[in-house]
Amino acid sequence: MTAxxxxxxxxxAGVGGQGVLLAxxxxxxxxxxxxxxxxKSEVHGMSQRGGTVVSHIRFGPTVHSVTVEPHTADWxxxxxxxxxxxxxxxxxxxxxxxxxxxxxVPPSALDDRRGGHVAYPLxxxxxxxxxxxDTFTIAAEAAAAKAAVAQTVMLGVLSxxxxxxxxxxxxxxxxxxPAKSVPxxxxxxxxxxxxxxxxxxxxxxxAPAPAVGPPAEPPPAPVVTIEAAWCKGCEICVAVCPExxxxxxxxxxxxxxxxxxxxxxxxxxxxxxxxxxxVAAAAAAPVPA
Ligand code: SF4
Ligand code: SF4
Numbered sequence: 001m002t003a004x005x006x007x008x009x010x011x012x013a014g015v016g017g018q019g020v021l022l023a024x025x026x027x028x029x030x031x032x033x034x035x036x037x038x039x040k041s042e043v044h045g046m047s048q049r050g051g052t053v054v055s056h057i058r059f060g061p062t063v064h065s066v067t068v069e070p071h072t073a074d075w076x077x078x079x080x081x082x083x084x085x086x087x088x089x090x091x092x093x094x095x096x097x098x099x100x101x102x103x104x105v106p107p108s109a110l111d112d113r114r115g116g117h118v119a120y121p122l123x124x125x126x127x128x129x130x131x132x133x134d135t136f137t138i139a140a141e142a143a144a145a146k147a148a149v150a151q152t153v154m155l156g157v158l159s160x161x162x163x164x165x166x167x168x169x170x171x172x173x174x175x176x177x178p179a180k181s182v183p184x185x186x187x188x189x190x191x192x193x194x195x196x197x198x199x200x201x202x203x204x205x206x207a208p209a210p211a212v213g214p215p216a217e218p219p220p221a222p223v224v225t226i227e228a229a230w231c232k233g234c235e236i237c238v239a240v241c242p243e244x245x246x247x248x249x250x251x252x253x254x255x256x257x258x259x260x261x262x263x264x265x266x267x268x269x270x271x272x273x274x275x276x277x278x279v280a281a282a283a284a285a286p287v288p289a
Contacts, residue, residue, distance in 0.1 A: 007037075007060030009068040010158075013087045014079035015104045016051050019151035022176055023079075024055035026155060029172035030164050031059040039066040052083060077158050079135070079151050080104050091129060098157050098197075099126075100135040102150060131197050133157055138195050139188040149181070149188040156192020166193060222264030223280040224256040230276035237268040237277060 010027065014020040024040055031038040040057040056068045070089050076097035078084025084099030091097055126132070135150035152173065159169050170186055177185045224245070233252030243261040246254050246268060254276070256262075269277040 007058045007063045009073045009075075009092075010057040010059075011068055011073045011076045011087050011090050012055040012057065012078075013076065013083040014053055014151070015083060016053055018053070018079040018102075018104070020053040020055055020079065023077075023151050023155055024057055025176045026169070026172040027057055027158070028059075029175060030162075030168045031057075033168055033172070034164055036060060037063045039063045041066045052086070054083075054087065075158065075161060077154050079154055084130075085126070088127065088130070095129060096161070097127075097130045098133050098154060099130055100133050100150060100154060102135055133192075133195070133197075135192075138191045149184050152177070152185040152188040153192035153195075156189040157195055157197070159189070159193050169193075221259045222262050224259065224262060224268065225278045225280070226254050226256060227276045227278075228253045230274045232274055234273065237272050240267050240271050242267065 012020050012024050012027070021042060024042065028038045028040050036059045038057065038059045040055060042053065042055045056066060058066060058068065068090055072092045073087075073090045074092060074095045076084060076087045076091050076095065076099070078087060078097070078099045079102060081099060081101055081103045084097060088097060133154065135153045139149050139153045155169065155173070159166065169189060173185050173189055174182055231253045233248065233254075235248060235254070237254050238246045238248060242265065243258070243263060245256060245258045245262045247257045249255045264279060266279045269279045
């Protein structure tokens with residue numbers, strides 16, 4: 001095999017539980033087995049709770065820097081729709097982004113004030129460089145298309161872009177995937193590898209979002225109740241609230257100080273170690289037509 005002279009750059013992105021780290025290990029293994037130099041790094045936050053996970057991978061005859069600079073990636077491969085869109089700033093002008101249509105809506109995007117409306121990029125026009133991939137449809141026969149398998153579909157799609165032989169990929173999957181899921185992952189990989197991306201100009205476009213007017217009335221705020229006697233003042237809830245609704249009072253007790261900002265995401269309730277917080281949903285407001 002003739003190795004390309006310059007390093008190539010790949011971004012893998014998804015959320016915790018989608019197998020981004022496993023996929024990055026597979027890609028790195030394939031590159032190493034081909035005799036290439038590989039550098040990779042992962043950025044992950046609350047990956048056990050659906051947080052963002054991004055892996056930078058660079059490979060070539062010699063690789064010095066692990067970081068993929070903005071507008072330089074040859075490929076972005078994302079297992080979740082919003083995470084893929086979030087990484088488009090890393091894609092180079094000649095690159096391609098393969099983004100799964102899977103949507104994992106994070107708790108912080110749930111907004112009870114709008115009767116369950118989700119503040120998430122559900123519909124938008126995407127750049128020409130984006131190729132949406134229906135991973136669940138492609139992997140339909142593999143273990144009910146679980147997320148851990150859909151990730152291997154995307155590896156199959158990626159494998160068509162690279163010069164490495166199919167058996168190098170299957171060997172790496174067998175090495176890195178949990179033993180009991182290897183058959184499903186191999187089937188999903190084969191499905192992804194066989195998938196034909198629509199020709200340029202015929203790609204399925206994502207429809208623009210319909211115009212939505214503002215609610216007729218301000219929606220009611222969720223009700224957050226803090227049991228002061230159970231609060232030990234750890235400040236976890238203050239730190240995790242994405243809207244900065246909570247503060248500590250003079251006695252080191254958490255206080256729901258800004259109810260007007262609260263989206264009802266329940267992160268504070270879920271993460272309070274002493275079960276001191278209760279979040280009651282607001283009465284459902286009608287979603288504007
Ligand atoms: S997370 Fe719970 S225990 Fe910690 S400050 Fe908040 S309410 Fe109190
Ligand atoms: S107070 Fe709790 S429910 Fe409200 S936005 Fe903050 S973390 Fe979410």
